[in-house]
Amino acid sequence: MAVLLQEKSAFFTDGRYTLQAAQEVPPCYEIHNSADIAASQWLAEECSENASIAYDPWLMTEQQLRPYREAAIALTPLTSNPIDSLWKNRPAASRAEAVLHPIEFSGCDAEVKIEAVIADCQAKSLDAFLLTAPDSICWLLNIRGGDVDHTPLLLGYALLGCDGKITLLTEESKIPPTIRHLFGDRLSVMPLEKSVESIKEASYQRIGVDISSCPIALMEAVGDTRLLRGTDPCILPKALKNDVEQQGARNAHIRDGVALTEFLHWVENTTASGKEITELECSKKLIELRSKQAHFKEPSFESIVGFAGNGAIVHYRVTEESNRSIKGDGLLLVDSGGQYRDGTTDVTRTIAIGNPTEEHKTCYTRVLKGHIALARALFPTGTTGAQIDTLARNALWQIGLDYDHGTGHGVGSYLGVHEGPQGISKRSHNIALQPGMIVSNEPGYYQTDAFGIRIESLILITASSIPSEKPFLCSETLTCAPLSPQLIDAALLDDAEKKWLYEYHHWVQEKLSSALPEATRDWLAAIVKQFEAMAI
Amino acid sequence: MAVLLQEKSAFFTDGRYTLQAAQEVPPCYEIHNSADIAASQWLAEECSENASIAYDPWLMTEQQLRPYREAAIALTPLTSNPIDSLWKNRPAASRAEAVLHPIEFSGCDAEVKIEAVIADCQAKSLDAFLLTAPDSICWLLNIRGGDVDHTPLLLGYALLGCDGKITLLTEESKIPPTIRHLFGDRLSVMPLEKSVESIKEASYQRIGVDISSCPIALMEAVGDTRLLRGTDPCILPKALKNDVEQQGARNAHIRDGVALTEFLHWVENTTASGKEITELECSKKLIELRSKQAHFKEPSFESIVGFAGNGAIVHYRVTEESNRSIKGDGLLLVDSGGQYRDGTTDVTRTIAIGNPTEEHKTCYTRVLKGHIALARALFPTGTTGAQIDTLARNALWQIGLDYDHGTGHGVGSYLGVHEGPQGISKRSHNIALQPGMIVSNEPGYYQTDAFGIRIESLILITASSIPSEKPFLCSETLTCAPLSPQLIDAALLDDAEKKWLYEYHHWVQEKLSSALPEATRDWLAAIVKQFEAMAI
Numbered sequence A, B: 001m002a003v004l005l006q007e008k009s010a011f012f013t014d015g016r017y018t019l020q021a022a023q024e025v026p027p028c029y030e031i032h033n034s035a036d037i038a039a040s041q042w043l044a045e046e047c048s049e050n051a052s053i054a055y056d057p058w059l060m061t062e063q064q065l066r067p068y069r070e071a072a073i074a075l076t077p078l079t080s081n082p083i084d085s086l087w088k089n090r091p092a093a094s095r096a097e098a099v100l101h102p103i104e105f106s107g108c109d110a111e112v113k114i115e116a117v118i119a120d121c122q123a124k125s126l127d128a129f130l131l132t133a134p135d136s137i138c139w140l141l142n143i144r145g146g147d148v149d150h151t152p153l154l155l156g157y158a159l160l161g162c163d164g165k166i167t168l169l170t171e172e173s174k175i176p177p178t179i180r181h182l183f184g185d186r187l188s189v190m191p192l193e194k195s196v197e198s199i200k201e202a203s204y205q206r207i208g209v210d211i212s213s214c215p216i217a218l219m220e221a222v223g224d225t226r227l228l229r230g231t232d233p234c235i236l237p238k239a240l241k242n243d244v245e246q247q248g249a250r251n252a253h254i255r256d257g258v259a260l261t262e263f264l265h266w267v268e269n270t271t272a273s274g275k276e277i278t279e280l281e282c283s284k285k286l287i288e289l290r291s292k293q294a295h296f297k298e299p300s301f302e303s304i305v306g307f308a309g310n311g312a313i314v315h316y317r318v319t320e321e322s323n324r325s326i327k328g329d330g331l332l333l334v335d336s337g338g339q340y341r342d343g344t345t346d347v348t349r350t351i352a353i354g355n356p357t358e359e360h361k362t363c364y365t366r367v368l369k370g371h372i373a374l375a376r377a378l379f380p381t382g383t384t385g386a387q388i389d390t391l392a393r394n395a396l397w398q399i400g401l402d403y404d405h406g407t408g409h410g411v412g413s414y415l416g417v418h419e420g421p422q423g424i425s426k427r428s429h430n431i432a433l434q435p436g437m438i439v440s441n442e443p444g445y446y447q448t449d450a451f452g453i454r455i456e457s458l459i460l461i462t463a464s465s466i467p468s469e470k471p472f473l474c475s476e477t478l479t480c481a482p483l484s485p486q487l488i489d490a491a492l493l494d495d496a497e498k499k500w501l502y503e504y505h506h507w508v509q510e511k512l513s514s515a516l517p518e519a520t521r522d523w524l525a526a527i528v529k530q531f532e533a534m535a536i
Helices: A018-024 A039-046 A062-070 A082-086 A110-123 A134-141 A177-186 A192-201 A216-222 A235-239 A243-272 A279-291 A308-312 A358-376 A385-397 A495-515 A518-535 B018-024 B039-046 B062-070 B082-086 B110-123 B134-141 B177-186 B192-201 B216-222 B235-239 B243-272 B279-291 B308-312 B358-376 B385-397 B495-515 B518-535
Strands: A002-004 A009-013 A029-033 A052-055 A074-077 A128-131 A157-161 A166-169 A187-190 A207-209 A227-229 A296-299 A304-307 A330-336 A338-340 A347-353 A408-410 A419-424 A438-441 A444-447 A451-454 A457-463 A472-477 B002-004 B009-013 B029-033 B052-055 B074-077 B128-131 B157-161 B166-169 B187-190 B207-209 B227-229 B296-299 B304-307 B330-336 B338-340 B347-353 B408-410 B419-424 B438-441 B444-447 B451-454 B457-463 B472-477
Touching: A002 A039, A009 A018, A009 A039, A018 A029, A039 A062, A062 A074, A062 A216, A110 A128, A110 A134, A110 A157, A110 A235, A128 A134, A134 A157, A134 A166, A134 A235, A157 A192, A166 A192, A177 A187, A187 A192, A192 A216, A207 A216, A235 A419, A243 A279, A243 A330, A243 A338, A243 A347, A243 A457, A243 A495, A243 A518, A279 A296, A279 A304, A279 A330, A304 A308, A308 A330, A308 A444, A308 A451, A330 A451, A347 A451, A358 A385, A358 A438, A358 A444, A358 A451, A358 A457, A358 A472, A358 A495, A385 A408, A385 A419, A385 B385, A419 A438, A495 A518, B002 B039, B009 B018, B009 B039, B018 B029, B039 B062, B062 B074, B062 B216, B110 B128, B110 B134, B110 B157, B110 B235, B128 B134, B134 B157, B134 B166, B134 B235, B157 B192, B166 B192, B177 B187, B187 B192, B192 B216, B207 B216, B235 B419, B243 B279, B243 B330, B243 B338, B243 B347, B243 B457, B243 B495, B243 B518, B279 B296, B279 B304, B279 B330, B304 B308, B308 B330, B308 B444, B308 B451, B330 B451, B347 B451, B358 B385, B358 B438, B358 B444, B358 B451, B358 B457, B358 B472, B358 B495, B385 B408, B385 B419, B419 B438, B495 B518
Parallel strands: A009 A029, A052 A074, A128 A207, A166 A187, A207 A227, B009 B029, B052 B074, B128 B207, B166 B187, B207 B227
Antiparallel strands: A002 A009, A128 A157, A157 A166, A296 A338, A304 A330, A330 A347, A408 A419, A408 A438, A438 A457, A444 A451, A457 A472, B002 B009, B128 B157, B157 B166, B296 B338, B304 B330, B330 B347, B408 B419, B408 B438, B438 B457, B444 B451, B457 B472
16 A cells, blocks of 8 residues: 655555565655554545545545544545556556366356355345456456456456345456356346446445455445345355365365475576576476466465565565575575465475575474364364464464464465455464365465575365364365475474374375376475384 | 343343342242343333333443344433432442552553553543543552452552543542552542533543443533543553563462462371261361461452352352252362452362263363363463463363353452453454463363363463464463362373373472472372373
8 A cells, every 4th residue: 555645645555465565665665564553544644634645546445544534534536547547558457268167176056156146146135236246257257357367366356236136247258158158147247447337327226345355436336225234145155165166176286295395306407406596496496487377377476485584575586686506505485376276375485505504494384283273173063263263373483483464374176376355364364274275274484585494385164074063164275295304403393293204104105106207206205205214 | 130021020130140040039020041032122022112211320331232222112211310218228339549559560550551552542532531440440540449348459440641630439548648648740630420411511622431341320421522432541552461461360370279288288188087078067177278378468359169060050159058968978169269469360170079080080170171271281472362262172072061151251450350351252243362361271161060070271372383374372370289180081181181181280399399398299299190190
């Protein structure tokens, strides 16, 4: 979030990006961690009493505006955004056609989803819901688009009527006949520029709107008399993966594990042989290896490959300028993922280049203890991500360390690599974890300018079979790629942790070996042997 | 909370009281766990569309009414409460005089507190704050009353003006000349019946009100044009105990530990000798032993002494009807505390009568692991009670067990044994724990009709001296009384837990021995030896 006043300007971001912001944002901006001071608070302190602050009503939601309103800041919506007119050589918008996401990957017919969502809206006495999250629309209609890098989204809005009619507001040329025919009469496609008009003209009396995703401009099109605030009815069912999506996720993670394990072996081999490689080369190698896997579409985000101090920048993206040679002793953090048509992956492994220090090992092992605590956690139904977040931090806290990001985010099914409503962080205290949710398990530790450690696997929340008075949940780790035995101080692990490590790697070996090149298979076998020795 | 309709009625309580409610509430009431269905939700479902629901505006706050308003229930305040007129032989209200709480216990002059609270109100552009929580008023004025059993409260309200004037709304005869002289002109005392009138007549333009404690009747007296909603400005400073209060708490806990240790020894001795005792006799013995301690005023709540199945009723209070003989094999849960002029105590110990079963030991040990995890926890500044609540549950969760109450509540300084704003439960996600807060650490496990286990000590939040990038907090256990080695399965404990247990008991012995009768001193020494052996 950036705020520009006449005399001064400020840039706000969270703990994941403050280091990067200091490097990349022009010096005329003050840089603030939004956890320390929110933009609204800064503005309340800095702007004069009679100031009027302009904003783009297509870029802000009611939820985003709330703190400004509460701080009694006068806000003025603009009819056009001045940055749009200043932005020269702006890349053209995507014109990619949407495609159907077939039943063998979605596991549920769009008609069935639509009827269920309509029933939910009717139970809330709504006549329609204005869907303003592109991933909700793609999930509901079983379609995928090509409008955004790394996520197969079709951009637009959709008005879903409880009469069964769907008005899709998007670039009309993006919707091919296959999709139009499938939905027949119930679907009408209107151009984005006519969104306000279409919504104004719709005949529904009670229209649901989610204030966390609906632009102010569209809320005004709905108008106060028709508008009912509520949660996007697709968000929760989208998060609860059905059996086909769960199996798809398992399959995608095994193929992704093959690519990542080949990558990890390649890095170790290449650096050990004295050949110099760079962070950029690693990023390219990851794409090359994933591209060989079935159903791979694209990376699920721009890979984070950070060596030594670059690894401490939580959401680091290597550029030609920052690109670093991976040589000498240090830690290499690699956070990457793939969009496969049967599932979305997101995985982080941290490996030692050369000889790790004792500090590296202590920190890696404590991050690992947190990762294992979460992977092994059993918890009663009704538990939120905020409650189990602590399990991932406690081993670090015990020696005065912590990390300045959440422990986990929801992940879609060939959709967003970040999706709600669930999460594992101190802010996730409203949503109980439920079977079928996929969420990341990614504790870390970062020492500015020195090194970064993160261990991330995706986990699937499942019902536990443990005998108990009330239902308990647990998780199944989906991510299938080895950890780094040479970074582990086994003296810090208890027996249950060592057993988990061995069993996990035994499972990784079982799932990957047949698909790995022989040398990589042997390399993985040697790793499994090390974990076996550790567990005895 | 009870709701009475023409045709049916319902009683709502939380998980601590549902078992007890089923035994004690007349059968014409449906009994509900308020976590499953709130009274507002039940009412919305059960009452007819045009129903008007009456309530007593002196017994309800805006916060309590909010869910009813959100459920669109028509609410009508009553001018008199029909239960008052039906209640025959109602005990007369207390006429106890208030007393000064001297500086050797309060550690801070009332004038200093008043100036600080006024400065806080002025920073929020208020002209006055209407204090509606009796413990806030007692804390602010360094006075204590005798209006409520177990808590030294003076009942009433106070209007604190930023001009330094205080209007105390209470029974005038309760305020003796000592208190009137101390505050001189700044204090005026008005009878409770004149509260509405006094507040209406007050000349302040902007009056702060805390909607969590202010009765609707007084909010209406303030009136919309003058009313500003905000947090009671005494709550946080009252929770942050100063050095004198902290030292007072330590001293009170040692004297309380002497009484409790004598009690535990007496129970073990008496039951082992074959003499039968009852829950009621235990309650009386606790009062008798605490009464011998300096500065003891009264129990801080009615003791919970529950043998076998009675121990599973979380907030059980023994009566002549429920009173049970403590004999045979079973667990005895004793939760009790004292109001000492230098501090308030609250402690639970669970002891084995006869031979404990393996299940008793497993459950006790896992409750203990949670208790130790919280006692040993280190966590960064900013961490809330909701975040560390999980540490106390995890060992139980791992075998499919849990407890249906929070892990900890704030405790006052010769004030409420429950006080805010802090707590340790999944609901405590707004308030960061801070140095000087006292909070209970009381995980438990309950098996209906069989046994109850709870281990409770009070802990004082303190700054940690661990080297760390950001400030870390930890806690000091205040409660000073032995645990039950015969209920521990040492195989479930790790080395750090055993070390904590030995160090804790070594400290208990050091603090208590000189004040214990010889036989009890020897008994305690034998317990410490068992923990020493366990730790080697």
